[in-house]
Amino acid sequence: MANTSEALKSEMPESKHDEKILEIKNLKKYFPVKSGILQRTKGHVKAVDGINFFIRRGETFGLVGESGCGKSTAGRTITRLYDPTEGTIVFDGEDITKKKERHLFNLRRDLQMVYQDPYSSLNPRKTVGSTLIEPLKVHHIGSNLKERKEIAQSIMQRVGLNPSFINRYPHEFSGGQRQRIGIARALVLQPKLIVGDEPVSALDVSVQSQVLNLLDDLQDEFNLTYLFIAHDLSVVKHFSDRIGVMYLGNMAEVANKKDLYHEPLHPYTQALLSAVPKSHPREVKKDRIILKGDIPSPANPPSGCVFHTRCPYVMDVCKQVKPVMEEIRPDHFVACHLHNEGTTTLS
Amino acid sequence: MGQETVIELKDVTTSFFSRKQELTVVDGVSFSVEKGETVAIVGESGSGKSMTSLSIMQLVPAPNGKITNGEIIFNGEDLLKKSKKDMQKVRGNDISMIFQEPMSSLNPVYTIGEQLREQLMYHQPFSKREAHEKGIEMLEVVGFARAREMMREYPHRLSGGMRQRVMIAMALSNNPKLLIADEPTTALDVTVQAQILDLMRGLSKDYDSSIILITHDLGVVAELAQRVVVMYGGQVVEEAKIDEIFDKPLHPYTEGLLNSMPKLNEEQTRLESIPGSVPTPDNFPKGCRFVTRCPYAMQVCTEEQPTLLEKETGHKVRCFLHEEGVGKDGEYERSS
Numbered sequence: 246m247a248n249t250s251e252a253l254k255s256e257m258p259e260s261k262h263d264e265k266i267l268e269i270k271n272l273k274k275y276f277p278v279k280s281g282i283l284q285r286t287k288g289h290v291k292a293v294d295g296i297n298f299f300i301r302r303g304e305t306f307g308l309v310g311e312s313g314c315g316k317s318t319a320g321r322t323i324t325r326l327y328d329p330t331e332g333t334i335v336f337d338g339e340d341i342t343k344k345k346e347r348h349l350f351n352l353r354r355d356l357q358m359v360y361q362d363p364y365s366s367l368n369p370r371k372t373v374g375s376t377l378i379e380p381l382k383v384h385h386i387g388s389n390l391k392e393r394k395e396i397a398q399s400i401m402q403r404v405g406l407n408p409s410f411i412n413r414y415p416h417e418f419s420g421g422q423r424q425r426i427g428i429a430r431a432l433v434l435q436p437k438l439i440v441g442d443e444p445v446s447a448l449d450v451s452v453q454s455q456v457l458n459l460l461d462d463l464q465d466e467f468n469l470t471y472l473f474i475a476h477d478l479s480v481v482k483h484f485s486d487r488i489g490v491m492y493l494g495n496m497a498e499v500a501n502k503k504d505l506y507h508e509p510l511h512p513y514t515q516a517l518l519s520a521v522p523k524s525h526p527r528e529v530k531k532d533r534i535i536l537k538g539d540i541p542s543p544a545n546p547p548s549g550c551v552f553h554t555r556c557p558y559v560m561d562v563c564k565q566v567k568p569v570m571e572e573i574r575p576d577h578f579v580a581c582h583l584h585n586e587g588t589t590t591l592s
Numbered sequence: 593m594g595q596e597t598v599i600e601l602k603d604v605t606t607s608f609f610s611r612k613q614e615l616t617v618v619d620g621v622s623f624s625v626e627k628g629e630t631v632a633i634v635g636e637s638g639s640g641k642s643m644t645s646l647s648i649m650q651l652v653p654a655p656n657g658k659i660t661n662g663e664i665i666f667n668g669e670d671l672l673k674k675s676k677k678d679m680q681k682v683r684g685n686d687i688s689m690i691f692q693e694p695m696s697s698l699n700p701v702y703t704i705g706e707q708l709r710e711q712l713m714y715h716q717p718f719s720k721r722e723a724h725e726k727g728i729e730m731l732e733v734v735g736f737a738r739a740r741e742m743m744r745e746y747p748h749r750l751s752g753g754m755r756q757r758v759m760i761a762m763a764l765s766n767n768p769k770l771l772i773a774d775e776p777t778t779a780l781d782v783t784v785q786a787q788i789l790d791l792m793r794g795l796s797k798d799y800d801s802s803i804i805l806i807t808h809d810l811g812v813v814a815e816l817a818q819r820v821v822v823m824y825g826g827q828v829v830e831e832a833k834i835d836e837i838f839d840k841p842l843h844p845y846t847e848g849l850l851n852s853m854p855k856l857n858e859e860q861t862r863l864e865s866i867p868g869s870v871p872t873p874d875n876f877p878k879g880c881r882f883v884t885r886c887p888y889a890m891q892v893c894t895e896e897q898p899t900l901l902e903k904e905t906g907h908k909v910r911c912f913l914h915e916e917g918v919g920k921d922g923e924y925e926r927s928s
Contacts, residue, residue, distance in 0.1 A: 311781035311782070311783060311784075312752075312781055419869045420869070421869050422869075449636035449637055449808065449869075449870065450636065450808060450809075450810075450849060450852050450853055451636060451848060451849060451852050451865055451866035451869075452636075452865075452866075452869055453852070454852035454854075454863035454864065454865035454866075455865040455866075455867070457854075457863055458862060458863055458865060461862070476781065476782070477782075477854075478782065478856065479811075479853075479854040479855060479856045480854050482854070482856060483854040483860060483863065484854075506856070516783060517782060517783060518856070519786075520782040520783045520785065520786035521782055521811070521856050522785070522786075522789070522809065522811030522812050522814060522815045523811065523814050523815060524810070524811060524814060524853065524855040524856060524857065524858075525814055525838050526814045526817075526834045526835055526838055527835065527838075528814070528857070533786065533790075535783075535786055535787055535790060536783045536787075539751045539753065539754065539784075540751075
């Protein structure tokens with residue numbers, strides 16, 4: 246897999262925007278369900294069940310879906326915080342799927358994460374300074390404490406924290422400021438890709454926009470690529486270049502944001518978009534689709550297309566054949582039998 | 593919309609006391625709700641919106657929290673003068689409340705049926721069988737297809753959206769005159785949120801109930817409310833009809849909130865934001881509470897507190913920019 250991506254890279258060396266920094270193929274993550282005194286495996290929760298997508302260098306890829314759709318698991322598997330069950334992850338031209346933990350050292354530097362909860366993701370017993378200096382020490386950046394402190398302070402300055410607060414503890418900061426510490430911690434090693442797992446959803450609206458603007462500025466300045474995981478479609482639309490919609494461990498649709506919001510092709514994407522509250526009282530929402538029922542359990546997903554139990558356009562084929570992701574239009578991928586002409590015939 | 597006032601808050605003040613100090617979290621809040629009307633209380637965390645609703649229900653955490661001033665007129669009576677026992681009859685009967693956390697608001701060791709029946713039988717002279725039938729009926733109202741089986745389920749077996757629907761069924765089962773919904777959809781996914789909002793919209797239409805909707809999400813406000821009360825630092829800073837709030841907000845805070853909301857149907861390259869964060873009650877500025885974050889702050893704002901004035905009919909605002917005689921005589925100065 247590393248070779249194919251290498252080949253891709255050499256094919257178009259000059260167009261930097263087309264270079265794929267991350268490529269995910271058929272990624273699966275199953276968690277075993279154990280029960281009984283012998284702790285036998287009784288089944289699997291298929292949190293991520295074969296997703297495909299890629300991220301180009303310098304862009305922001307938004308991953309959306311409702312709770313339990315596997316978007317966070319996907320993020321954690323990509324950063325190798327979880328070991329993938331199946332599939333390949335190619336990061337920066339290198340297959341990192343099977344790498345051993347001790348070989349992941351450099352990857353950890355290039356791939357950083359920002360977490361959702363600014364209250365529990367920072368160690369309450371460490372000052373901001375030691376939180377930021379520790380990764381520098383581990384990765385041998387800066388020759389002594391003084392230099393590392395300077396690096397930490399310049400990063401603090403950059404994310405909008407007063408550098409003189411370096412000896413303060415997390416509890417002395419507000420939610421928005423803590424999230425800035427989390428961003429500073431991810432940034433201090435100068436990574437290539439940052440995975441943000443709902444980085445603004447715990448913040449108030451006025452602070453949320455501050456943090457989004459900051460992330461936007463940092464992207465240009467440090468030439469960062471973002472994988473932005475969120476459930477809020479308005480935020481994702483504002484922030485992303487391309488968007489992937491997940492449902493029950495599967496990718497339903499991947500497209501650039503303009504196509505996705507103007508012409509959603511997958512019925513689930515359509516329902517999801519129509520459910521977003523209007524932004525003005527006089528705005529007229531055209532035919533809101535209200536989905537019936539609840540999201541099925543990922544331990545026992547429906548046969549065929551996982552969305553068929555709630556889909557308003559369900560056909561016979563949907564109940565039996567799982568649709569494959571196809572590029573319907575340039576850069577617009579959908580996994581749905583309504584659009585996949587070739588696969589609608591039962592085999 | 594009827595012209596009958598269901599509830600009126602007059603100058604309600606709630607404080608928390610510690611040995612050292614008194615922290616005022618709700619500071620002289622006044623507003624009213626008409627019959628069949630949905631009023632949204634909007635504000636960020638720490639603005640005192642939830643404490644206002646707990647003050648109406650008199651559920652302010654004792655013994656440190658206390659309602660120190662004001663009147664809450666409901667049905668022609670001051671709720672604050674009622675005894676504990678009388679208040680218990682009001683709660684869940686005349687006024688019901690839905691909380692944010694559907695996970696923790698239901699008792700995990702009782703079935704849905706037991707919990708529904710208990711509160712029905714407390715407020716109305718139902719037999720167990722009648723209460724059971726009424727409970728099933730209410731579950732059907734909130735959209736459960738298998739209502740009869742649902743009565744036997746335990747809360748942990750239900751999803752977040754289902755639990756919130758059970759909470760709404762419970763809150764509505766005694767036909768309350770007023771429903772207080774404290775962030776009813778915040779913990780839920782968008783598609784489930786759409787289901788719940790649809791349900792609540794139907795309720796205010798079909799049953800003519802009044803709703804106080806507490807939320808930080810202006811999208812939810814745009815969907816449901818007819819009137820909006822904006823709170824900041826424990827005070828009401830603006831109150832107006834829904835269209836006026838969205839079309840011509842008067843208070844800089846309301847303006848900032850609207851601008852920092854990402855919109856689905858507009859192309860924005862950059863979000864506007866309000867600098868800084870909400871001050872805590874022990875840290876309120878001396879003058880206007882918004883002064884530290886306000887782009888139009890003037891000298892007078894740092895010294896004195898503005899009063900809530902009716903600028904136009906039904907549109908109230910607490911800001912020196914809109915007070916007569918201020919900000920016109922060259923005093924207009926940008927801070928920062």
